[in-house]
Amino acid sequence: MKKVFYHLGLCVVLVCAVLGSLQTQTLRIQLQEGIPERKAVDAKGLVHNLDQTYLLHRSDLSVFTAAGQEIRGSVAVNHPMKVDGWRIYAYDEGVFLLVKNPWLPGVYLGIYLMLAAALLLLFDKGLGRNPWLFLAILLAVGVLVYFFHGRLMSRPLVPALQSPWYAPHVVVYMVSFTILTGSTLLALYLLAFRGGNRDRLWQVTDRLTCSGTAFFMVGMLFGSLWAQDAWGTYWGWDPKETCAAVTWLVYLAYIHLRRFRPECQKAACLLLLLAYVCLHICWWGINHLPFLREMSLHTY
Numbered sequence: 001m002k003k004v005f006y007h008l009g010l011c012v013v014l015v016c017a018v019l020g021s022l023q024t025q026t027l028r029i030q031l032q033e034g035i036p037e038r039k040a041v042d043a044k045g046l047v048h049n050l051d052q053t054y055l056l057h058r059s060d061l062s063v064f065t066a067a068g069q070e071i072r073g074s075v076a077v078n079h080p081m082k083v084d085g086w087r088i089y090a091y092d093e094g095v096f097l098l099v100k101n102p103w104l105p106g107v108y109l110g111i112y113l114m115l116a117a118a119l120l121l122l123f124d125k126g127l128g129r130n131p132w133l134f135l136a137i138l139l140a141v142g143v144l145v146y147f148f149h150g151r152l153m154s155r156p157l158v159p160a161l162q163s164p165w166y167a168p169h170v171v172v173y174m175v176s177f178t179i180l181t182g183s184t185l186l187a188l189y190l191l192a193f194r195g196g197n198r199d200r201l202w203q204v205t206d207r208l209t210c211s212g213t214a215f216f217m218v219g220m221l222f223g224s225l226w227a228q229d230a231w232g233t234y235w236g237w238d239p240k241e242t243c244a245a246v247t248w249l250v251y252l253a254y255i256h257l258r259r260f261r262p263e264c265q266k267a268a269c270l271l272l273l274l275a276y277v278c279l280h281i282c283w284w285g286i287n288h289l290p291f292l293r294e295m296s297l298h299t300y
Contacts, residue, residue, distance in 0.1 A: 028095060031094055059074060078165075111225065122214040180275075180279060184272055191270075216247070
């Protein structure tokens, strides 16, 4: 059952993502207040006739379905409107993005399976077996969040960050970063010194890495759900997203190496160090590398 959750979720996401990329419709419609519109254009500039009629009010949008039903609501950043399988996003003033992905429920199913896998990883191989250490780490992160909260919230958040996903996404990543820093320090010790109870040190390193990877995966999945609400796509190959995926894969490579080749201790330590470098590039580097910063939607 555990292996099912570990791998099935990823397979479901990948299959549905590939099928969705082939069948997703993305259209752009421009509206003027009080004037109904039934035509939209795609990325190639082709005009499409819609089954629904769109009418923009001052602050609301009305959508008249083919059956004549009026659905009225507001569309804002992080708050799309859903009508007949379409998700409607505020793109620009008077411009809306219409996205329809028939495979999105399958992607969500895969994401929830991966969340279950992350919890199993945490409580089966991670710090769930050592609740006191786990609580101490959470307490340390809570203290950091408390002291830096004023600095983080000293200026108003841009509209893209005004989302209920903001706090859990950031806090989960902070927990992951803290735990994985501990596993990296142990990897450095295991590389530099030969003494001590190495079996015990490896056990702690493995548990820290599994726990940190579990939280990192939860942070990525929260981010994908947030991106779907904000941008109309759960994955956009943004530099930060791509670097996060590479970091996650390197940590998974460590976990699989320790499971199937536990005698390769030096290689395992080097993998942890590589993963930690990728983690720093993902966390800080994107914001300081000009050629990546200009391409990223994660710089504000």
